[in-house]
Amino acid sequence: MHPAFSVIVFTTASGAGYGLLAWFALFSLSSPSWIDRPLALTTLIFGLALVCAGLGSSTLHLGRPERAWRALSQWRSSWLSREGVAAIVAFAPTGLLALCWMASPSPGVLAQVLALLTIPAALATTYCTAMIYGSLKTIRQWRHPLTVPNYFALSLLTGALLFSAMTRLFGTEALGVELAALVAGSAAFALKHFYWRGIDAPSRVSTAETATGLGRFGEVRLFEAPHTEENYLMREMGFAIARKHVAKLRLLTVLTLFVGPLVSTLLAMAVGGLFGTLFAVTAVVSAAVGVLAERWLFFAEAKHVVTLFYGAKAA
Amino acid sequence: MTCLPESVPGQKKLGLVIDLDTCVGCHACAVNCKEWNASGHSGPLSDFQSKSDGVWFNRVHTFEAGRGETSRTVHFPRSCLHCEEPACVTVCPTGASYKRAEDGIVLVNAETCIGCKLCSWACPYGAREFDEEDGVMKKCTLCVDKIYNDNLPEADRQPACVSTCPASARHFGDLGDPNSDVSRLVAERGGYDLMPEMGYRPVNKYLPPRPKKTGCSSGSEDTISLINLAEKRAEKQRAEALAVKIGAKDAAPTELLADDYPVGGGKGAAFLRWADRMLSR
Numbered sequence: 001m002h003p004a005f006s007v008i009v010f011t012t013a014s015g016a017g018y019g020l021l022a023w024f025a026l027f028s029l030s031s032p033s034w035i036d037r038p039l040a041l042t043t044l045i046f047g048l049a050l051v052c053a054g055l056g057s058s059t060l061h062l063g064r065p066e067r068a069w070r071a072l073s074q075w076r077s078s079w080l081s082r083e084g085v086a087a088i089v090a091f092a093p094t095g096l097l098a099l100c101w102m103a104s105p106s107p108g109v110l111a112q113v114l115a116l117l118t119i120p121a122a123l124a125t126t127y128c129t130a131m132i133y134g135s136l137k138t139i140r141q142w143r144h145p146l147t148v149p150n151y152f153a154l155s156l157l158t159g160a161l162l163f164s165a166m167t168r169l170f171g172t173e174a175l176g177v178e179l180a181a182l183v184a185g186s187a188a189f190a191l192k193h194f195y196w197r198g199i200d201a202p203s204r205v206s207t208a209e210t211a212t213g214l215g216r217f218g219e220v221r222l223f224e225a226p227h228t229e230e231n232y233l234m235r236e237m238g239f240a241i242a243r244k245h246v247a248k249l250r251l252l253t254v255l256t257l258f259v260g261p262l263v264s265t266l267l268a269m270a271v272g273g274l275f276g277t278l279f280a281v282t283a284v285v286s287a288a289v290g291v292l293a294e295r296w297l298f299f300a301e302a303k304h305v306v307t308l309f310y311g312a313k314a315a
Numbered sequence: 316m317t318c319l320p321e322s323v324p325g326q327k328k329l330g331l332v333i334d335l336d337t338c339v340g341c342h343a344c345a346v347n348c349k350e351w352n353a354s355g356h357s358g359p360l361s362d363f364q365s366k367s368d369g370v371w372f373n374r375v376h377t378f379e380a381g382r383g384e385t386s387r388t389v390h391f392p393r394s395c396l397h398c399e400e401p402a403c404v405t406v407c408p409t410g411a412s413y414k415r416a417e418d419g420i421v422l423v424n425a426e427t428c429i430g431c432k433l434c435s436w437a438c439p440y441g442a443r444e445f446d447e448e449d450g451v452m453k454k455c456t457l458c459v460d461k462i463y464n465d466n467l468p469e470a471d472r473q474p475a476c477v478s479t480c481p482a483s484a485r486h487f488g489d490l491g492d493p494n495s496d497v498s499r500l501v502a503e504r505g506g507y508d509l510m511p512e513m514g515y516r517p518v519n520k521y522l523p524p525r526p527k528k529t530g531c532s533s534g535s536e537d538t539i540s541l542i543n544l545a546e547k548r549a550e551k552q553r554a555e556a557l558a559v560k561i562g563a564k565d566a567a568p569t570e571l572l573a574d575d576y577p578v579g580g581g582k583g584a585a586f587l588r589w590a591d592r593m594l595s596r
Contacts, residue, residue, distance in 0.1 A: 001436070063430020063450025070427055071408035074317045080433055081408035137402065137513055138439045205512055206439075208378075213507045213521055214335075214389055218381025223388060226345070226374035233441045236432065305510065306441035309376055309393060 001139065002239040003299035006060040011129055012158070012291045014054030014087070015151065018122035019159020020047040021094050023180060025118035027163075028111070034172040037105045043166055044098040047159075048091075055087055079135050083128035090121035126155045133298075140203055140315065141302040146195040153188035154257075154294065158287055160184050161261055165284045168268065168277040181265050181283075189258040192294070196250065199301065206315050211308035222311040237304035249297050257290025317407045320416035322399065328419040328491035329457055330397050330518035331477065332500055336525045338484040340377055340390030344476035348373040348394075348455075351475035356456045357425060361448035370444045372455040373476055387524055392485070394476070395442035395455035396509065396517030397421050403434035403443060412452075419491070419518060420457045428452055439513045462487070490518050545584035 024043045028035050059065040072088070074081040097114040100107040130151035133142040160181035167174045208222075209215025230238075264283035268276040305315040349371055353360045362369040373394040380387045397414075401421050404412045411428035414421050423434075423443075428451035435443040435452060443454045458474035461467065471478060477487040488497035497520075500506065506520035 061431065063432075063445065063447075063452075064428065067409070067427065067429040070410070070429055071431070074408050074410050077317045077319075077405040078408045078433075080406065080431060084408065132433070135406070136437055138437060206510055209380075210510050210512060211439075212378055212380070212389070212391055213509055213523065214378055214380040214387070214391075216380075216523065217385065217387045220378050220380045222376065223379045224340075224377035226342075226376050226393070227371075229368055231368055232370070232435075232444045232447075236435065236445070237441070304436070305439045305513070308510075309441055 001299045001302040001304060002236050003296045004061050006057045008292060008295045008299070010054045010058035010061070011151075012054070012154075012295050013050045013057065014129065015126060015155035016158035016162060016291070017047045017050030017054060018090070018126050019155040019157070020050065020162045021090075021159070022119050022122040022156070023159050023163045023177065025097070025115035025122070027174070027177065028115050031106070031112070032174075034167065034174050036170075037101055039166065039170045039172070040101045041098065042170070043163060044094065044101065046162070046166070048094060048098065051087065051090075079128055079131040083125065083132060086121070086125040086128045090118075090125050093117035093121050123152070126151055138305050139302045140205070141199045141298075144195060144198055146191055146198060149191050150188070150195055153184055153191050154291060157181065157184040157188045157257075157261070158291055161265070161280075161283050161287050164265065164268070165277070165280040168280045173272060173276070175269060178265050178269050178280075182262060185258055185262045185265070189254070189262075192253075192258075202314070204314050206305045206308060208308045208311075208313055211305065222309075225310060233306055234310060237306045238310060239300060246297070246301060249293055249300075253290055253293045253297060255290075256286045257294055260286035260290065317404050317410050317412060319400070319404060319414055326419065326491045327417065327489050328397075328399070328518045329462070329488070330419070330490045330497070330520070331394070331457075331474065332486040332488070332490075332497045332506060332520050332522060333392055334482075334484040334486070334504075334522040335389050335391065336484075336504075336522060337482045338375075338390040338392060339482045340375055341481060342375045343479050343481060344392055344485060345371060345373040345375055347475040347479035351458060351461060352456065355458070356460045357423065357453045360453060361446045370446045370453050372442075372444075372453070374441075385527065387527070389524055392476070393441065394519075395421060395457075396440055396515075396519040397455075397457060399516035399518060401515060402437040406433045406437045408433070418489075420459055421454070422456055422459065423452050423454055425449065425451045425453070439510050439515065440517075457487075490520065545587040549584045 020043060024040070024047065028040065059068045062068060071081055071084045075085045093114045097111060097118055100111040100114060127148060130148040133139075134144070134147040136142050160177060164174070164177045164181050167177055207215070208220040212220050214220045261283040264279045264286065268279035268283070271279065303312070303315045308315055349360060349362075352358055352372060353362075360370040360372075373392060376391045376393060378389050378391055380389060397419055398421070399419070401414055404414050404421060407413075408431060409427050409429055411424045411426075412421070412434050413424070430445065430450040430452060432445055432452065435441075435445060443452050445451075446453045458476075461475060462472050464472060473487050474485075477485040486497050486500060488495045490497055490501070492498060493502075500522065501520045504522040506522050508517050509521065
């Protein structure tokens with residue numbers, strides 16, 4: 001599948017935003033002393049800004065962005081529509097939570113209720129985003145049991161890394177947040193490893209033979225394509241550039257998304273102080289590169305069954 | 316609404332039956348489709364503009380299946396199959412994609428499509444092509460503006476691809492009615508679904524190529540050789556010549572050659588033997 005930059009930014013930025021909002025909400029539930037108003041407001045506003053940037057980026061993928069509002073109507077059947085609805089619903093508890101912190105330096109039980117609502121709202125939206133891809137039967141690499149867990153794990157990893165960097169930038173150290181980043185990072189690493197192993201296993205469910213129904217005569221080969229130039233289908237579904245460099249890109253992902261941030265977080269926990277902050281920020285920068293590479297691969301490695309009509313043997 | 320209409324017993328399912336045995340791969344269906352639809356329900360279809368490479372609802376591929384003498388070369392028109400479980404419809408976030416309850420035709424409303432392309436990702440058959448000029452998705456309409464068009468003579472109320480096919484390889488009708496001509500054709504010829512494992516339950520069916528005629532009645536049953544044919548023809552002629560000489564009219568063996576192989580005898584056989592040798596190098 002063609003990795004559209006607008007969609008990569010949409011899924012990664014909104015994923016990180018919802019992860020950040022969810023972690024903030026979770027940690028603020030017990031009203032710890034290290035969450036003060038500047039940290040809370042910065043975190044909430046930054047999380048909401050990431051979500052807005054992601055949603056804004058997703059409209060750039062549309063042929064008719066001015067009609068984007070129509071996408072909210074078909075939530076009964078469409079995961080894309082559900083994602084839009086969930087994103088808008090999630091603005092209610094998160095926005096009100098930010099307002100609470102603006103109104104009071106130590107908001108009381110109302111903020112805790114809103115934080116409690118923020119967590120499922122953020123997770124539900126991330127789930128809908130993942131299901132846009134996870135529900136497509138035409139792409140084996142997306143309709144995979146680990147697609148949804150991957151989206152959750154990466155959302156929580158990038159969110160925790162951001163939250164950890166922010167707490168350190170505001171001069172506090174919250175080892176719980178860093179522990180959360182380590183757990184989410186290890187889980188995401190393991191899930192991605194098993195996901196890659198899963199999609200590398202050859203599948204012969206859909207083949208050129210089942211696509212054409214000509215398997216009764218033997219192996220099916222494309223003799224002549226219907227057109228001499230590329231068309232929309234071949235550009236959108238037949239993207240093959242990254243597949244050639246898959247090993248290198250996977251290594252880059254492992255190093256920048258998992259190894260780099262996890263080691264940086266451990267170092268930040270170990271040294272603390274100014275260097276601790278630097279390490280936490282490094283972890284965020286590294287993970288940003290890594291998650292973009294990971295999402296690029298998620299698209300580029302996905303092989304659509306329509307390629308079977310254009311010469312692919314199996315998909 | 317992108318939820319699918321409820322299927323009722325005896326549901327009308329308009330669709331196509333495509334005969335892969337008789338399709339000659341002339342692309343006339345694709346061209347006439349473009350011709351009609353460029354000014355039809357989803358028209359204009361972009362073409363030859365700066366950033367687009369043209370939207371077509373129908374594409375004709377050619378496949379080879381099998382190896383050696385039993386292999387087949389099959390022309391394979393590909394268009395929307397108007398599935399009974401079209402995921403392209405259910406994934407649509409706006410309701411622009413819909414399946415008509417009255418006849419099962421899957422359409423896109425170009426006025427409300429936002430061009431998110433998700434429907435084209437959900438379609439296994441490549442039926443949907445994005446119009447970069449209009450920013451919306453386009454697809455086969457089964458010529459909905461032709462098949463119900465009262466201004467046309469009744470005989471012309473067929474999809475453009477069907478009315479133009481010079482080989483009568485395309486048939487249009489109600490596949491929900493088991494007694495319709497198309498349903499009978501599917502039953503007789505073993506019409507099949509493309510990628511049945513997807514579970515989309517296509518309405519359009521494909522008729523497989525008929526079994527190959529072997530062309531000779533003796534020797535190895537599954538091989539045809541130019542030499543065999545030529546030798547048999549020569550043998551037949553020798554026998555005929557002998558029969559003439561000896562005055563026996565019915566002595567010539569009659570079962571030697573299938574009539575539809577007009578192979579020359581005598582010098583022709585020598586030529587064929589030479590051609591076979593050359594081609595086998």
